[in-house]
Amino acid sequence: MNDDFLDTPIEAVKTPTVGELKNRFANAEAAMEAGDYGLALVMAGDKEPEIYASALTLCGAIDEGLSLLDNLKAKSVHSHWVRAYAAWTKGDIEGS
Helix, strand or coil: CCHHHHHCCHHHCCCCCHHHHHCCCCCHHHHHHCCCHHHHHHHHCCCCHHHHHHHHHHCCCHHHHHHHHHHHCCCCHHHHHHHHHHHHHCCCCCCC
């Protein structure tokens, strides 16, 4: 990258809309599998509560996401690795 980039006015930078971002994936699960947890969270909304809870956890709202997963009695592959990740972030090596 050259130094000219730093002189680019912010108005000249094109940022994609949420709609454009959503078009990158077929659904919330695809966004989740690609590692785009923020977009998976937005795409899941109320339609896919388990993916929503998993993405919420992976976006940093660990306690809130785990609480939702517990309430859903989630047992999918996603929920298992999300729970392991959450345990690891809290220092619970046995639980991970």
